[in-house]
Amino acid sequence: MSANPFWDFSLAVYGRPGVPACCLALQDRRGVDVNLLLFAAWAGLDCGIRLSDEELARIDGSVAGWREEVVRPLRVLRRRAKAEDDAFYRRMKAAELEAERVQQDRLFAAGALTPRAGGSSELALANMALLVPGGDPALAELAGLLAAR
Structure with missing residues (x-):
């Protein structure tokens, strides 16, 4: 376990079948930063946090x-x-x-989040959706892959 639980999360989920393809589709089609996408998912799944547009923009700015x-x-x-x-x-x-x-x-430091109980795939999807206005089929597929923990 590293000193960054977000990095540990990213390594674990990115190794799942289908996750890299969804992330890269969103990166290439929609210009989504994969690391920020994974941060949004981690915030919802492992930290139980619903990010606001402003908070996500601040973290992204870092x-x-x-x-x-x-x-x-x-x-x-x-x-x-x-x-x-x-x-x-x-x-x-x-x-x-x-x-x-x-x-x-840097995302982990800027977010200042701590893993805790109460996370959900619904929070993760809501957070990730902030990065994909109008939605995308890869986002829904990614949410399903992440929910199957």
Whole structure:
């Protein structure tokens, strides 16, 4: 167990079948930040918190610069390297994962949430829906996958 229960949650749920595909569909189709999406889910499922638009925007603002200046450029490099050089691709993938861990540490600190009883898939879906105005089929599918704990 790490000092960041949000990171532990993310590693556990992202390893479930179907979760990466839903998250990446929302990222690629709707521009949703996967780490923020997972934070919204964690807040509802493990912390029993219903986030407001303002609170989620404040938390997102704490990592926006890191995401734009570090995570996204690493993602672009990793995707570009995928077809070119396997060793470089693996290094970029590791660097991107480490940058995402730093982002999640910052999200955890900015959110100042503590896991507690009372979380639900309904709260998680309500929180994640703030990031996907108008909804998306991948969001509903993701909520179902996360509810099956």
